[in-house]
């Protein structure tokens with residue numbers, strides 16, 4: 001089956017970059033990315049894309065206006081498409097039967113209903129959003145219940161594994177592409193059509209075809225395993241701090257074991273991002289629904305250790321600063337949840353800021369890619385500040401790291417931006433109050449050099465002495 005037009009519902013961190021790459025690799029396919037948000041679509045059509053990703057500007061510019069379109073005309077894009085990717089958000093619901101939290105599928109349902117309402121021809125519907133096992137069945141039920149004469153739907157699972165900060169490269173050169181579908185003839189035809197798109201640039205042996213439920217569960221399991229590795233090394237970091245071992249040395253030692261491997265073994269102030277916590281909590285919820293309490297408790301620990309790590313780090317900041325941060329100036333370097341992205345969702349910096357604001361600290365925040373309005377939106381969220389007016393009293397946002405350090409008692413590295421490694425720390429030291437403290441929440445700085453300058457340095461998973 002040759003596809004001529006595809007549509008992507010949801011122009012976010014997944015829909016935008018993945019469809020831009022598809023358009024660039026498949027010049028004969030018309031790709032239309034649609035969204036409910038007029039603002040987001042306006043930005044995709046401008047020189048200032050709605051998200052920062054290395055290499056994304058070039059890919060978008062190379063095909064926008066040719067075979068890549070961003071639009072709010074959702075109905076036309078659906079009607080004209082042979083294949084539709086659903087890339088909408090699947091946030092965490094405030095609902096669970098235990099500690100787990102269900103994924104909120106209202107955006108998935110709305111997208112499915114829209115497809116059912118407006119489609120006049122057959123479609124392959126591809127679930128790219130991360131969803132609980134059997135969500136494809138719900139999508140299929142909605143479509144079949146509203147099907148028009150002569151229209152046929154095939155629903156596939158094709159979870160996305162890109163990571164923010166490396167999204168373009170991840171889509172260009174993925175470890176694998178997963179496709180889940182039915183084994184009947186219509187299912188096989190749909191799987192072949194989706195394979196045909198990816199085979200424009202990805203070798204066939206990297207495309208793994210499996211049953212739909214395995215594909216859906218594989219995505220949740222992959223994120224749970226990644227989050228679990230971070231929580232495992234962070235749990236080890238607590239032992240290091242208590243004993244004098246060094247977590248970086250321990251990580252190096254265990255990472256050289258080829259059965260373990262070295263990736264995702266970096267201790268830190270904790271993982272963030274829109275996916276890890278949400279997907280692990282969704283897995284916990286799934287276990288609880290399936291009456292598997294021991295499995296639920298196992299995965300819940302991954303999230304609990306992450307909370308513990310952030311709280312532990314915040315406690316160390318307060319304890320080091322003579323047990324009080326009230327009215328002290330604290331510089332936060334980095335607000336994005338990781339480097340090379342402007343995304344702040346579930347960022348460790350948000351939680352750290354909350355703990356410190358609760359203690360009445362004055363925060364001076366700098367991030368190279370996150371806009372001031374975004375930082376303020378996160379900090380004034382009701383889950384973070386009961387009284388948003390306190391944020392304007394306690395927080396200032398700066399465009400320059402040296403200005404942010406001016407008059408501070410302490411500086412905290414929350415994001416591993418490369419530029420933080422090469423700042424002029426002599427200059428920063430001069431600007432800070434003494435004793436000047438640095439808390440390296442990402443283990444990226446040269447601690448010996450900082451101690452030499454005169455800083456009191458604290459980091460994760462290691463005791464440093466002056």
Ligand code: NAD
Pocket residue numbers: 009010011012013014015034035036037040074087088089090107108110111128129130131160161162163164274275
């Ligand atoms: P996002 O919030 O950045 O984007 C989702 C977009 O969908 C929003 O712009 C929203 O306006 C739009 N939308 C919602 N309902 C719509 C509807 N009915 N019609 C049209 N547009 C609609 O989310 P994201 O980060 O791109 O994530 C999307 C999915 O992919 C989630 O399930 C997520 O778990 C998964 N995922 C995310 C990443 C990541 O790194 N962000 C990686 C892999 C998988």
